Structure formats: C-alpha cells, structure tokens
Amino acid sequence: MILDKSLIEQHNQANQSLHKKKFEALSAVLSGEGHDVKTILEKIAAFQIAIPSWALGTGGTRFGRFAGGGEPRSLEEKIEDVGLLHALNQSSNSISLHIPWDIPKDPKAITQLAASFELGFDAVNSNTFQDQADQKESYKFGSLSHTDKAVRDQAIQHNIDVIRHGVDLGSKALTIWLSDGTDFPGQQNFRRMFERTLDSIQQIYAELPADWKVLVEYKPYEPHFYSTVIADWGTSLLFCNKLGEKAVGLVDLGHHLPNTNIEQIVSRFLMEGKLGGFHFNDSKYGDDDLTVGSIKPYQLFLIFNELVEGMSSPEIKNPELSWMIDASHNIKDPLEDLLQSVEAIKIAYAQALIIDRPALEKAQAENDATLAQEIMQNAYRTDVRALLAEARQQAGAALNPVAFYRESKIREQLVSQRGAKSFATGL
Ligand code: LRH
Numbered sequence: 001m002i003l004d005k006s007l008i009e010q011h012n013q014a015n016q017s018l019h020k021k022k023f024e025a026l027s028a029v030l031s032g033e034g035h036d037v038k039t040i041l042e043k044i045a046a047f048q049i050a051i052p053s054w055a056l057g058t059g060g061t062r063f064g065r066f067a068g069g070g071e072p073r074s075l076e077e078k079i080e081d082v083g084l085l086h087a088l089n090q091s092s093n094s095i096s097l098h099i100p101w102d103i104p105k106d107p108k109a110i111t112q113l114a115a116s117f118e119l120g121f122d123a124v125n126s127n128t129f130q131d132q133a134d135q136k137e138s139y140k141f142g143s144l145s146h147t148d149k150a151v152r153d154q155a156i157q158h159n160i161d162v163i164r165h166g167v168d169l170g171s172k173a174l175t176i177w178l179s180d181g182t183d184f185p186g187q188q189n190f191r192r193m194f195e196r197t198l199d200s201i202q203q204i205y206a207e208l209p210a211d212w213k214v215l216v217e218y219k220p221y222e223p224h225f226y227s228t229v230i231a232d233w234g235t236s237l238l239f240c241n242k243l244g245e246k247a248v249g250l251v252d253l254g255h256h257l258p259n260t261n262i263e264q265i266v267s268r269f270l271m272e273g274k275l276g277g278f279h280f281n282d283s284k285y286g287d288d289d290l291t292v293g294s295i296k297p298y299q300l301f302l303i304f305n306e307l308v309e310g311m312s313s314p315e316i317k318n319p320e321l322s323w324m325i326d327a328s329h330n331i332k333d334p335l336e337d338l339l340q341s342v343e344a345i346k347i348a349y350a351q352a353l354i355i356d357r358p359a360l361e362k363a364q365a366e367n368d369a370t371l372a373q374e375i376m377q378n379a380y381r382t383d384v385r386a387l388l389a390e391a392r393q394q395a396g397a398a399l400n401p402v403a404f405y406r407e408s409k410i411r412e413q414l415v416s417q418r419g420a421k422s423f424a425t426g427l
C-alpha cells in the first residue's frame with residue numbers, strides 16, 4: 001500500500017498547535033538543564049530500528065492463533081508494510097529477513113522494491129529449529145550440535161546459503177539462534193555438544209564475507225526445557241571469543257531468566273567490544289515477545305543508559321550495533337504493535353541522552369546513591385515524546401503514527417486488498 005504523503009502533512013497540520021506547545025515547553029526545560037536540543041534531535045532522527053519480516057502477521061501460541069486480516073501474503077507485501085511503517089515514523093529503514101520463511105526469489109527485484117520504500121536489509125536469520133518439507137535430515141535432536149555429522153553438515157550448508165541470500169540483498173550480518181538443547185538430564189554430554197557446535201559455527205564463520213558479522217543469539221530455554229547449548233550471555237561470549245573478531249553477541253531482551261540484570265550484561269559485552277545488537281521486545285515471564293516497553297520500560301531505559309554511556313566512552317571499542325525488534329503479536333494489530341515498539345525504544349534512547357552524566361559520575365564517585373537515583377529518574381520521568389514527534393515531523397513523518405494509522409483506516413484498506421484470512425509466514 002503506497003501512502004499519500006500529503007495525508008501525513010494534513011495530520012501534522014491538524015496536530016501542530018498542541019505539538020508546538022509541548023515541544024517548546026520541553027525544549028525550554030532541556031536547554032535550561034544545559035542540553036543541546038538540536039544535537040539530541042539529530043541523534044534521535046538518525047536512530048533506525050530494523051523490523052523483523054516474521055512479525056508482520058498475527059502470532060500465536062500452541063493454544064491458538066487469532067488472525068487479524070489483511071496480513072502480507074508475500075515478501076513483496078511485507079516490504080510494502082515495512083515501507084508503510086517507515087513512512088509513518090522515519091525510524092524503521094531496514095528489514096531483518098528469516099530464511100526460509102522469506103526467501104528472496106528475485107533478489108534484484110526485492111532490493112529495488114525495498115529501495116523504492118527507502119529500505120535496506122539488516123541481519124539475515126537462519127532457521128535450523130524447524131524441519132522443512134523437502135529436508136533430508138531432521139533437526140529433532142538438534143542441528144549444529146547434532147551427534148550425526150550428516151545433520152550438522154546440512155545445518156552448516158543452510159547457514160552458508162543464508163549468508164549468500166544476505167549478500168545478494170546487501171545485508172552485513174548473519175544471526176544464529178540455535179534452539180539445540182536437551183529435555184532430560186543425561187540425554188547428551190554438555191561439553192561434546194559445545195565442541196560440535198563450535199566446530200560447526202567455525203565452518204560457517206569461514207564463509208563470512210570480510211565485512212560481515214555473525215550475531216550469536218543466546219536463550220535459556222524453549223523449545224528445550226532441560227538445557228540449551230547457547231543458553232546465556234557467558235556462553236555466547238565464549239563462542240564469540242573462540243570464533244574470532246567477526247563474532248558478536250545478540251541480546252534478545254526476552255531471553256533472560258526472571259530478574260536478570262540485563263543492563264549489566266550489556267555493559268559486559270560493550271566492555272569486551274563484543275556487543276553485536278539487540279532483539280527488542282518485552283516480557284513478564286518467559287520469551288513473551290510483547291510490545292517493547294509495555295511491561296518493563298524502566299529496564300529498557302537502564303539498558304540505554306549503559307549503551308549511551310558505553311558508546312560515548314573512549315575506552316569502549318565496540319563494532320556498529322544492529323538494532324532490531326523481535327516480537328510476536330497475538331492480540332494487537334502487528335503494524336500498530338511495531339509502531340509502539342519503535343516509539344518505546346526511541347523514548348528510552350532519548351531519556352538516556354538527557355541524563356546529566358557529569359553529575360551522575362560525581363554522585364557515583366561520592367557513593368551518593370540517593371543523588372544518583374535523583375539524576376537517573378529526572379531523565380526517566382521526563383516526557384520526551386515531543387522530541388520524537390518533532391524529529392519525525394522534521395523527517396516528513398507523522399506526529400502521531402498510531403493515531404494516523406487509525407484515522408486513515410489503513411488496516412481496513414489492507415483487509416479489503418488482501419482479504420480477512422490472508423496469512424503471513426513467520427511466528
Ligand atoms: C527465538 C528468537 C530468534 C528468532 C525467533 C523468531 O526465540 O528470538 O531470534 O529466530 O525468535
């Protein structure tokens with residue numbers, strides 16, 4: 001669906017006076033606190049988040065899936081939907097593909113279509129957690145860690161094929177999330193599983209183009225419920241250090257046991273120069289893949305505090321990061337959910353940018369925990385949404401993307417074009 005840009009101008013006109021009041025009031029406060037609002041706006045505008053190709057339809061659980069209608073039926077329609085998101089927020093300028101859910105049959109045409117929406121391709125994701133219809137070897141008992149070399153070789157070849165697809169699209173990174181693990185004590189030898197997996201990923205690593213990264217994603221459990229080969233950040237870092245400088249860790253916010261201090265994990269990866277990127281989402285219990293910032297917005301702010309502090313520190317030598325969402329929409333409209341997630345990520349980033357860092361470092365040096373919290377929460381309790389809206393408006397996007405999406409009845413238009421039962425590949 002091609003969006004008529006003049007509709008966005010009309011929307012912004014209609015919302016101008018209230019926005020102007022909010023933005024001017026916030027700018028006055030921030031300038032009063034010594035912040036350079038122009039620079040902050042530039043940083044906010046430059047911050048782009050990749051949209052997962054597998055999260056443009058309705059997600060589900062083993063207990064059910066309730067399709068919302070108007071879902072993209074092909075990679076081309078998925079690119080159109082991401083193009084729509086980017087037109088509304090000028091903050092989602094790339095797609096992260098999952099293979100084989102979204103194989104680019106004609107890469108040239110796909111890159112041209114994406115470029116027509118000002119979109120590129122972030123990391124490509126392999127999939128050795130499902131058996132495809134035409135597959136010779138089963139991944140029931142694992143893939144890159146499997147005891148049978150034939151299964152490992154098949155999984156290695158799949159990852160190499162995924163790299164090839166990525167190269168055709170201009171992607172610069174392969175994400176490996178390995179579901180391999182066990183469900184019962186004694187089922188496998190932990191050390192042997194690790195060694196087989198390392199040997200397999202080393203063979204994949206050898207096929208990476210010079211300017212590529214491999215993002216090693218960890219997850220404590222699901223689909224296996226006793227052990228997972230790459231279960232935690234320490235294991236991901238171990239693999240990255242053994243593989244080489246192209247290997248970096250991928251932090252999926254939902255892949256941590258309850259009450260894990262994720263912001264400290266981010267600080268550790270940054271310190272080692274091994275932070276590769278994020279799969280942003282939110283969760284209450286497990287890998288719930290909920291809207292970013294919908295459950296634990298303060299944790300997201302604390303993570304961005306580590307990122308802003310780390311990335312502005314001369315001590316830290318960390319490669320460019322992949323900022324990606326990984327979500328599943330069981331009840332919300334997928335596009336509204338993604339618009340809210342991008343907004344929540346940029347709110348956390350903007351709040352981290354307005355932390356009074358010299359004062360915080362002084363409070364930390366003097367062990368003044370009370371003052372440190374005052375400084376942190378002054379930033380966190382600052383409503384920065386007018387900054388994001390202004391950055392969007394200056395970039396030609398909508399002041400309020402979700403409101404625009406609804407008042408323009410975009411889902412209704414998609415349903416009339418694609419039908420109420422159209423089905424999107426993915427989770
Ligand atoms: C695993 C995961 C991984 C993807 C999948 C869609 O839970 O986070 O990043 O491959 O979701």
Ligand code: MN
Nearest residue numbers: 217252279326
């Ligand atoms: Mn993920």
